[in-house]
Amino acid sequence: MVKKTKVLIVDDHPLFREGIKAIIGRSPEFEVAGEASDAQTGLQRASECRPDIALVDISLPDQSGIDLTRTLKSVLPETHILIVSMHSKMGYIIEAFQAGAIGYLVKESAGDGLLKALGCIVKGEFFLDNSVSRAVVSKILKAADKEVYVADTDYRSLTTREQEILRLLVEGLSTKDVGNRLYISPKTVENHRTNIMHKLQAKSPLDLVRYAARIGLIDIDHWKGEDP
Structure with missing residues (x-):
């Protein structure tokens, strides 16, 4: 039996987590290893189940998902982080990748794009949501200049x-x-x-x-x- 890729979901919206679990449940390659509604519980669950991939929302009740990403990468460097957020602005995307995320998916695209994102990330490839405009991508590529300021x-x-x-x-x-x-x-x-x-x-x-x-x-x- 092929070992499935373990996924941890950290999002404070129960209905969204249920939707994500339903999508992952349709795939023979992935399984939900745990879930959490806040950063502190997410870190605890991650330490317990040591997921291959962690899906992290930016807006968590106790801490930014970007801060959680930094912490997860420091304690579990082998875990890949996919940010799944309602935000699609350049600043959030840049910070997410700088914090150690390997992928960024806008929530409105999760239905169609989640399994594609997971497929890229499990191979160690970066993933950026197709809904992110070309202008934002262009600015991300020039982020080094922006970072000076x-x-x-x-x-x-x-x-x-x-x-x-x-x-x-x-x-x-x-x-x-x-x-x-x-x-x-x-x-x-x-x-x-x-x-x-x-x-x-x-x-x-x-x-x-x-x-x-x-x-x-x-x-x-x-x-x-x-x-x-």
């Missing part, structure tokens, strides 16, 4: 979650919108914003926008042209 010491002092929230705030999202996007409460967003402003020594939201423009997170000319 984002390598700012103060920015690196922020946690991955704080960096994630900073990007959304300077794009103009309200704390409520950020909370909805990341599945956290507006109060939690406000607490993160307070910490971010303290670390960056910012006195106002405008200071955050200016800072983000200075390090290249946003295009300040584009931001000026938007409605307040």
